Amino acid sequence: xxxxxxxxxxxxxxxxxxxxxxxxxxxxxxxxxxxxxxxxxxxxxxxxxxxxxxxxxxxxxxxxxxxxxxxxxxxxxxxxxxxxxxxxxxxxxxxxxxxxxxxxxxxxxxxxxxxxxxxxxxxxxxxxxxxxxxxxxxxxxxxxxxxxxxxxxxxxxxxxxxxxxxxx
Amino acid sequence: xxxxxxxxxxxxxxxxxxxxxxxxxxxxxxxxxxxxxxxxxxxxxxxxxxxxxxxxxxxxxxxxxxxxxxxxxxxxxxxxxxxxxxxxxxxxxxxxxxxxxxxxxxxxxxxxxxxxxxxxxxxxxxxxxxxxxxxxxxxxxxxxxxxxxxxxxxxxxxxxxxxxxxxx
DNA sequence: TAGAACTCGGATAAAGACTGTCCGAGATCA
DNA sequence: TGATCTCGGACAGTCTTTATCCGAGTTCTA
Numbered sequence: 001x002x003x004x005x006x007x008x009x010x011x012x013x014x015x016x017x018x019x020x021x022x023x024x025x026x027x028x029x030x031x032x033x034x035x036x037x038x039x040x041x042x043x044x045x046x047x048x049x050x051x052x053x054x055x056x057x058x059x060x061x062x063x064x065x066x067x068x069x070x071x072x073x074x075x076x077x078x079x080x081x082x083x084x085x086x087x088x089x090x091x092x093x094x095x096x097x098x099x100x101x102x103x104x105x106x107x108x109x110x111x112x113x114x115x116x117x118x119x120x121x122x123x124x125x126x127x128x129x130x131x132x133x134x135x136x137x138x139x140x141x142x143x144x145x146x147x148x149x150x151x152x153x154x155x156x157x158x159x160x161x162x163x164x165x166x167x168x
Numbered sequence: 169x170x171x172x173x174x175x176x177x178x179x180x181x182x183x184x185x186x187x188x189x190x191x192x193x194x195x196x197x198x199x200x201x202x203x204x205x206x207x208x209x210x211x212x213x214x215x216x217x218x219x220x221x222x223x224x225x226x227x228x229x230x231x232x233x234x235x236x237x238x239x240x241x242x243x244x245x246x247x248x249x250x251x252x253x254x255x256x257x258x259x260x261x262x263x264x265x266x267x268x269x270x271x272x273x274x275x276x277x278x279x280x281x282x283x284x285x286x287x288x289x290x291x292x293x294x295x296x297x298x299x300x301x302x303x304x305x306x307x308x309x310x311x312x313x314x315x316x317x318x319x320x321x322x323x324x325x326x327x328x329x330x331x332x333x334x335x336x
Numbered sequence: 337t338a339g340a341a342c343t344c345g346g347a348t349a350a351a352g353a354c355t356g357t358c359c360g361a362g363a364t365c366a
Numbered sequence: 367t368g369a370t371c372t373c374g375g376a377c378a379g380t381c382t383t384t385a386t387c388c389g390a391g392t393t394c395t396a
Contacts, residue, residue, distance in 0.1 A: 011264055011266070011382095012264045012265050012266075012293075013354070013355095014266070014268070014354085014355080015354090015355090016265065017265070017266075017267060017268060017270065017289065018270070020289050021270055021271075021289065024289075032372095034371085034372070034373090035372085035373080036372090040274065040275070041274050041275065041276065042270045042273065042274055043270060043273030043274040043277075044270065045355085045356060045357080046357095047356065047357050047358075048355065048356050048357080050373075050374085051355095051356085051357095051374095051375095053373090054373080054374065054375085057373090057374095064372085064373060064374090065363085065364090065372080065373085066361090066362055066363045066364075066371080066372045066373050066374095067362085067363040067364035067365075067370090067371065067372060067373090068363085068364050068365055068366095068370065068371045068372075069364070069365080069371090069372090070363075070364075070371070070372045070373070071372075071373090072373095083289075083292060083293075096179055096180045097180050097184065097185070098179070098180075098182070098185075099185060100182070100185060102185065102186070102189055102210045102211060102212065103189075103316075105210065105211030106208065106209045106210055106211040107208070107209065107331065108209065108324075108327055108328065108331055109211075110320070110324075114320070117319060119316070119319075120312055120315035120316045120318075120319060121185065121188050121189065121192075121251075121312055121316075123315075124251060124303075124304070124307045124311075124312065124315075125180075125251075125304075127303055128300045128301075128303035128304045129300065131299040131300055131302070131303045132296045132297065132299055132300035133296075134299070135292075135295055135296035135299045136292070136293075136296045139292045143292075144288055144289055144292065147288035147291075147292075148271075148287070148288045148289075150288075151285060151287075151288055152278070152282075156276075156278075159276055160276065163275065163276055181383075181384090182383090182384080183383095183384090200343095202342085202343065202344090203343085203344080204343090213384090213385065213386080214386095215385070215386050215387070216384070216385055216386075218344075218345085219345095219346095219384095219385085219386095221344090222344080222345065222346085225344090225345095232343085232344060232345090233343080233344085233392085233393095234342085234343045234344050234345095234390090234391055234392045234393080235341095235342065235343055235344090235391080235392040235393035235394080236341065236342050236343075236392080236393045236394055236395095237342090237343090237393070237394080238342075238343045238344070238392075238393080239343075239344090240344095337396100338395100338396090339394105339395085339396080340393105340394090340395080340396095341392105341393090341394085341395095342391105342392085342393080342394095343390105343391085343392075343393090344389105344390085344391080344392095345388105345389090345390080345391095346387105346388100346389090346390100347386105347387090347388090347389095348385105348386080348387075348388095349384105349385085349386080349387095350383105350384080350385080350386100351382105351383085351384070351385090352381105352382085352383075352384085353380105353381085353382075353383085354379105354380085354381075354382085355378105355379080355380075355381090356377105356378085356379080356380095357376105357377080357378080357379100358375105358376085358377075358378100359374105359375100359376090359377095360373105360374090360375090360376095361372105361373085361374075361375100362371105362372085362373080362374095363370105363371090363372075363373095364369105364370090364371080364372090365368105365369090365370085365371095366367100366368090366369085366370100
């Protein structure tokens, strides 16, 4: 691992990237897509990607179908799925900053009855995370698909649809 | 570990909380405060807190003084130190989301020469992190100290100053 | 000026999380 | 009814985080 990567500590699971790309891909298919197909398209370990897709399934973002024509498909239109939902499904929906209430410890401990409100530090950290969540809440899978398509001058999504149809 | 903590994945190092509280405490002292004293006040493991204080020292937020009257002190007025600086010093200054360029892999790989711009997904994630950072950049250590003092009806910071002076 | 005590700093182990993989249960189609 | 394909949860390896210790340097005191 490079020295530059070492500086990255508040890290999101790598699976977040795979899950977002998978959702964009699924938005281009009307039929279920097997996990192995998604893994091949994205160049990721098949079994590990399947694990993350299971998390999306538990979160109600995708639906799984078993059997010969099975696979994963979105449960809702892509315009109704926010990036925040996907990130939280993979990476957990709890706050990144956890206040352990150290103000209630030590020689100057504050009595519990005066700690109804969260600590001022916890409030500031929570406000920052709210800003982060709001930014992701405003972006939908449909938005991401449209932007990726625009970056490729309108060829990327069509190519995905073709590939999915051709390899089934 | 409780089941609730398991849902928290995009986590910040626990030391972020200690570092922020330590900076607030240091803002109330004109003389250096030893790491062991800070650990006692906050009820944290002394050796581990010292490790985080070293990170603050490397980041130029605090200055260390060795010897009998040594300890840590802020290098600047608390109003000139943002919460973001402290968080980045402890938790790393890199982005939480790392794009591994999976668009350049697989059967539909995009040629490298057409990937000058970051992926649309990476752009969305970066925008969210910028919003998070901006929120923390606007809060200074002096702001946090003032809010904590207000929460205690103006008694907390005075108590800290008294305790620091009495135990030296 | 020499000694002693106190401080920081980096190097050193243990625990937990993420990464990666496998095989069994269930469902669909022929 | 059988065979094939799929998902789903259970099973190790590696890495980061947590926690701790002792040595190097500095300051005060005698």
